[in-house]
Amino acid sequence: MTTDMLPAAYERLHAYGPEFGGDEEGNHGLTNHGPMAVEVMVRRGLDVDVEGWLDRYVHRLAELPGTSAAIRPGEWRAALGEARRLPDWTAYFRHELTERPWRSVLAEWWPRLLPGIVAGSTHGVIRVGHAVRALRGASVPAPQTLDELAHGLAFWAARYRELAGVVVPDGTLAPREALTAVTRLTDQSGFIAHRLDRLERSPGWTASLRALAPAASDDGVPARLESLVDSAARAYLGLGHGSPVLLVHAATAPNAVRHVLPDLPREQWLPSLAAAWAAVAAVVATYAPARPAPAAEIVRRRPAPTREDALQRAAEHGDEHVLKFADTAVESHDRTGDPDLLAATVYVGELIGRP
Known part of the structure; x- marks a missing residue:
């Protein structure tokens, strides 16, 4: 190119x-x-x-x-x-x-x-x-x-829209555990605007946000954001079937924040982490199923491709969400070495139809 x-x-x-x-x-x-x-x-x-x-x-x-x-x-x-x-x-x-x-x-x-x-x-x-x-x-x-x-x-x-009830995380849970603990909306119907309206009135919303352990300082924000992205990308294996397109954004939204971080003043890093977590929690609460699918079984049936094959498969698939998710998941794999993240790039291509 x-x-x-x-x-x-x-x-x-x-x-x-x-x-x-x-x-x-x-x-x-x-x-x-x-x-x-x-x-x-x-x-x-x-x-x-x-x-x-x-x-x-x-x-x-x-x-x-x-x-x-x-x-x-x-x-x-x-x-x-x-x-x-x-x-x-x-x-x-x-x-x-x-x-x-x-x-x-x-x-x-x-x-x-x-x-x-x-x-x-x-x-x-x-x-x-x-x-x-x-x-x-x-x-x-x-x-x-x-x-x-x-x-x-x-x-x-x-399209600016603030979420009510947003608080700074002050809990003890790592990103993977905090994602699992997010309280789902009982009524997951309608467009996203309707769901967000109900989320703000949900009794578990603020508690879900508090549950994440905060970064101790500005220095800890990049690693915490990376862990949040990695956890959300892997969680797609168990949650993606609930809303294949929308749940892609639980990983790609915090990844966008992570990529902008180096170009921001350091005093904006901690608020950026809190906002990224609020975005992830909102997507999970409003679209993720209450009972995850068996991720281990999904991975077993879809042997992980190489990172190069994962990206090329996404390109050949042609859907924009599949491309964005594969880009994010491969970055997470490069950090963690977790082959399940590459398997997730195959799974997203199965859940989302070719254009």
């Missing part, structure tokens, strides 16, 4: 909005995963026809509408969570990223947007995470890649 392939793909995708389908206000639609999936394909150097993949993918997307009114620096709070202001948010961040270094813009807006980490089913933070990876890997950022960060931040801001 050539070095200009990703900027060219971004330029093509930026004619479209971050969601498609849904009602007249765009609610309950589907998320445009094109920029995130292409970033994985190009960064990993996967043997896939990126242009052909885009040809098929863009047909389902909706065009990005025009702006209505400018968002001014002192008035941004009123526009948070206003989905119809998405084009205005995009114009705002485009301007910011032409005037200042991207890390400066990120450091200013990350803490503002972090309480709304569940925005767009966590796709706001995930899209920002992929954009930051692309920017960090370039000595001179391409304008299209800066534009992708603007689109990611704009989506997060326009």
